[in-house]
Amino acid sequence: MAADEKAISSVWTRPRRTRDRPALSREQIVSEAVRLLDSEGVDALSMRQLGARLGAGATSLYRHVANRDELIELVVDEVYGEIRVPEVDGPADLRAAVAVCAASVRSMIVRHPWIASMLGAVGLSYLGPNVMRLNDRMLALFTAAGFTVEDAVPAISTVFAYVIGMGISEAAWLTTLARSGRSEQEWAEQLRPSVDDAAREYPALRESFEVHGAVAPQQARDDLFDYGLARILDGLEARPRT
Structure with missing residues (x-):
């Protein structure tokens, strides 16, 4: 594959996986990741640690995210959802x-x-x-x-x-x-x-x-x-x- 045709790696550039109806949802994973970050900080965030908090193996997480970088994309977008922008009339x-x-x-x-x-x-x-x-x-x-x-x-x-x-x-x-x-x-x-x-x-x-x-x-x-x-x-x- 030519360099300019290589896919850009991001959770937002590939289809969301929906197969097998996994026990954990993306929403559960992201919510728990935010709680982990809030309580223990960036250094504590790993697929293994997050899986342990969710009572699941890291493999369950990989159904939704390919790696830690994609998980970070998701948690950043999650907290941006907290920002309020009011309507204006003029x-x-x-x-x-x-x-x-x-x-x-x-x-x-x-x-x-x-x-x-x-x-x-x-x-x-x-x-x-x-x-x-x-x-x-x-x-x-x-x-x-x-x-x-x-x-x-x-x-x-x-x-x-x-x-x-x-x-x-x-x-x-x-x-x-x-x-x-x-x-x-x-x-x-x-x-x-x-x-x-x-x-x-x-x-x-x-x-x-x-x-x-x-x-x-x-x-x-x-x-x-x-x-x-x-x-x-x-x-x-x-x-x-x-």
Whole structure:
């Protein structure tokens, strides 16, 4: 077979196997894989471990997925199904609708922090039904608000790049915090003397730490996220019309 005719390996590029009415469904496998990832992280995900949790051999899983990479494609699409995209009636609704969607993406990433290490290794994730549905809904949202398709696609990409980047950083921080056994406030109070010492020679930076340190950590994270999203939407609203 010529190189350009070789099939692209993905769970989304081959027909779904339906033979033999297997005891385990794809849906059961994916749901349990998400639970495994949530509780034990990426390193624990293997066909053998997942089969053991389901009370089945790895062979039963291979009826549905050819390998671990395909399983990852499925779990990524599964959690993308949690993202909410509201309907809009016109341009006035765009900011509120994007804010709802952005908050939903952020919450999904915080619930499933393992997603951060998988986004660059999920093959043809954009062909999954939940990802396709999400992109279609977002495209409808932006075009209903007056964007052309040509403008909407990069606009959506920009919003998601920001939200995913912020969500991944936040999830990493919260994972570290959970491992420490401290609350955010306890962590901040314990670290404060070291922060003050490190910033001693930088008065402007020390002042910024004092200003932001007066805000509760959760509120500070929310404010930072909302600020960045608002500035992105400001820029998109002020874009040159094509």
